Structures are given as C-alpha cells and as structure tokens.
Amino acid sequence: MTIPIEYYLILSAFMFVVGVTGVLTRRNAIIVFMSVELMLNSANLTLVSFSSYMGNSVGQLFVFFVMTVAAAEAAVGLAIIIALFRNKLTVNIDEINILKW
C-alpha cells in the first residue's frame, strides 16, 4: 500500500471520462451500453480504493450491490435492445427516435 490513493482516483476519473465520451460519440446502442458499464466500473474502483485505504469493508459491500444492479441492468437493457431490433431492425440510436417530439 505504498501507492498514493490519488493514482487510483485519477485512473478511475480517466475511465469514467472515456465512458462518457463513448456514450456521447458512439451510435451503436450496444456500445453505448458497454460504455455505461465502463462508467459503473470506474465508480467501483473509487469505492474499493477508498474502502481499502480506510480499512473499512463497507465500500466493498457497495461494490457488491453495484455489481448486482449492473447485472440486472444488463439483462433488462439487452432485452430492450432485442425488442427494439425486432421492431425497427436497427441498433442505431439515431433511428430509434419514437419518443422524440
């Protein structure tokens, strides 16, 4: 534990920013979804590093729950993408605009 915690935090911030860039620039719904997973993982890294540097396991419990929610989100989200693909035959999020006015 000789590494300063700032290194972990900066890596986590970098991964979060890359995930945001992916969500904003990509047009494939599945890749947008994977970028969201990347952002969840960067938040997990922050939680684990603080938990470990403070010697307290509550942060790791939070990561456990985040993983549960991410699994549920992936299952439901991919089912939604399959249902959308069945209706519109595309995963391009520019063409999926039935909720736009």
Added chain:
Amino acid sequence: MSLELIIFIVFASVAAVSSILMITRSNPVISALFLVLNFAALAGLYLLLNAQFIAVAQVIVYAGAIMVLFLFVIMLLKPEKEKFFSSHPKIKIFAIVITALVFIQLAFMIFISRPTPAANPAVAASVNAGTIEQIGKELYTNYILPFEAAGYLLLAATIGALVLAKKKFE
C-alpha cells in the same frame, strides 16, 4: 521503484488503453473483448488493493456473466459496421472537448485540493476488510435488508427480461 508500483502501472495502463480502444473500435465484438480485458485489469487492481472477494466477483460476474450476455446479443443482432451509421463529426469534437474539461477538473480536484487526509494506509486493517469472511459478516448482519432487496431486484430483472424479449406481446 517498488514492485507494487510496477504492477500498478502495468494494470493501470492496460485498463486505460483497453478502455480507449473499446470506444474507438467500429466492430462491436472487438469492443466487447477489449471491455473484458479492461475488467480483467481492474480485477488485478482490486487484488492490489487487498480486495480479494471483489476481485473474484469482478471476474465471475462482470467478465464472466455480463460480458457473455453482451457477446450473445451482439452475435444475435449481426455485428454491422458502425461506419454506415451517420454521425456528425461536430458532435464528436464537442464531446471530446467537454469530457477533457471534466477530466482536467477531476484531476485538479484530486491532485491539488488533496481531499484525502483520512487515507493513511493501514495495511493490516485493509487486508482484514477485503476478506470474504469480513464481507460476509457485514452482509449478513448490518446489510441483510439490502441483500434481500438485491435478490428481489434480480428476480424482477429476470422476469422483466423474459417478458421484454418474448416473441410477441399479446
């Protein structure tokens, strides 16, 4: 340069590079595989942080279960090249500028303002905090209600996914 720092640099650079490659590849299958590599590097970082249980759960749940689900869906929905999707280059430049600003802000917050006076690494305490024994004790005593709620959430997600992916809505 200590061994710990070298291992950290290796895992961190793998994680950072694979995350960038993930959002730049046009083939979704390759992007999913880079995301798996990123998750594996993160599991290594969790081990470096003495979080053994989370590292194992990361490999099993994320790299195992969730990414297999993603790959299944990508294969089902034929991996079309995204080059054919029209995308405005202006949006790309705008997004990169905005996120670079946010990153600089975060880096400023982390390095200059030093918000972590409590982070004096107590190695014995942190090794103890990461064991499956300690996490299980917390999970089944203080956090039993969120644990049960997580079970219900997974049940609801399973039923929801089945209903959504069913062939027809009657």
